[in-house]
Amino acid sequence: MPRGADTPRGAGTPRARWLVPLLVALAVVAVTAGVLAARVPGGAEAAGTGVPGGPTPAAEPTGPTPAPGAPEVPQPVTPTCSPLGLLVTAGPVDAGLGHRGVVVTVTNCGDAPRDVTGYAGVEVLDGTGRPMPFTVAHESSYTVIDPGPAPLVLQPGQSAVTGVSWSATVTDGGLTEGQALRVVPVPGDPGQVLPVWVDAGTTGEIAVAAWATELAR
Missing domain, CATH: 2.60.40.10 (Immunoglobulins)
Structure with a gap:
């Protein structure tokens, strides 16, 4: 059998030896970038923070909500001197x-x-x-x-x-x-x-x- 008959053409050349690792490295970079893009919410990259934003906090309640139909307690008159003193x-x-x-x-x-x-x-x-x-x-x-x-x-x-x-x-x-x-x-x-x-x-x-x-x- 002639020498080199089982070896693919160009497999042993210097270009083939560095081209394969380069393609593998580029694929890893592309996958990593895709994962990061999926984790960062829209607008975070543009703002330059790179930190995912949390949900907007709910507004604090201003006071208890009375039950529907509950009677209102009469408000006392502010203690003041009456017209007769x-x-x-x-x-x-x-x-x-x-x-x-x-x-x-x-x-x-x-x-x-x-x-x-x-x-x-x-x-x-x-x-x-x-x-x-x-x-x-x-x-x-x-x-x-x-x-x-x-x-x-x-x-x-x-x-x-x-x-x-x-x-x-x-x-x-x-x-x-x-x-x-x-x-x-x-x-x-x-x-x-x-x-x-x-x-x-x-x-x-x-x-x-x-x-x-x-x-x-």
């Missing part, structure tokens, strides 16, 4: 053995004496700010003693108190739960709304004591 505030609700009581204070914030003799006008409001059909009794209760009306004049800066009380007893009928109290300290003065939750069970009744310099014990 009286300011009404409420303390925390005192609870025990199914009974509730809250101390309501009236302060003479004007510049002249003010007669507050008698009982405050008190209404229980629902979640929309409308009066509820509560019975109001001027009498003592389990948590509050009614001293009865007595002459009482407040000098500027002086205060008087009353107690508003109710029972959380549940028997028959629908629940009567008020979301606020509207208090008229003396006839002719605007009502002032106080954020007091009245969980009166099924009684539908509150008791209001007369204004006094201090609660009767």
Whole structure:
């Protein structure tokens, strides 16, 4: 057999020895570039960052979303001096053995004496700010003693108190739960709304004591 008959033509030449590794290197470069291009999102290369961008963060919520149809709690009136020079505030609700009581204070914030003799006008409001059909009794209760009306004049800066009380007893009928109290300290003065939750069970009744310099014990 003639010499070189089994060797492909040109396989042993210098050009063949360097051409094959060069083609292999070019193929590796092309595959690597394709993989990188698939990993970098559109726009990252143009921006020069080369870092894949993450998802756009969601906007922070501005506050809780009320449930559909949920009643709105009446907003309390900002404590200010009324046209007759009286300011009404409420303390925390005192609870025990199914009974509730809250101390309501009236302060003479004007510049002249003010007669507050008698009982405050008190209404229980629902979640929309409308009066509820509560019975109001001027009498003592389990948590509050009614001293009865007595002459009482407040000098500027002086205060008087009353107690508003109710029972959380549940028997028959629908629940009567008020979301606020509207208090008229003396006839002719605007009502002032106080954020007091009245969980009166099924009684539908509150008791209001007369204004006094201090609660009767």
